[in-house]
Amino acid sequence: MTFSAAEIWFIIIALGIGTFLIRFSFLGIIGNRRMPDWVLRHLRYTPVALIPGLVAPLVLWPEATGGTPDPARLSAAAATVLIGWATRNVIAAVLGGAATLALAMWLL
Numbered sequence: 001m002t003f004s005a006a007e008i009w010f011i012i013i014a015l016g017i018g019t020f021l022i023r024f025s026f027l028g029i030i031g032n033r034r035m036p037d038w039v040l041r042h043l044r045y046t047p048v049a050l051i052p053g054l055v056a057p058l059v060l061w062p063e064a065t066g067g068t069p070d071p072a073r074l075s076a077a078a079a080t081v082l083i084g085w086a087t088r089n090v091i092a093a094v095l096g097g098a099a100t101l102a103l104a105m106w107l108l
Helices: 005-030 037-043 046-060 071-087 090-107
Strands: none
Touching (some): 046 071, 071 090
16 A cells, blocks of 8 residues: 555644644643642553553563563563662663663673
C-alpha cells in the first residue's frame, strides 16, 4: 500500500491536530483551576506506570540480541530496581543500572 505525498501530509497534519486537542483538553480547558484531590492522587502514579511500560520491552526483548533476553540487560534492570528501591533516588538508580549494564556487557 503506497500513499501519495498529499495523503502523507494529510495524515501528519491530522495526527498533529489530534495530539494538540488531546493535550489541550487537559491543560487548556482546566487551566488554572484546582483539580480534585482524587485526580492529583492518580496523576502521581503516571511516571511509575509509564516508565516500566517503555523499558520492559527493551529489557525482555532487546533488538540488539534478536529479541532474546540476555543476562546483561536483566542484571542491569534488577540493579536499577534495587538501587532505586534502596536509595529512593532516580539518578542513582539510572547511573547504577547503566554501570551494571556496561560491566555485564564487558564481562559477558
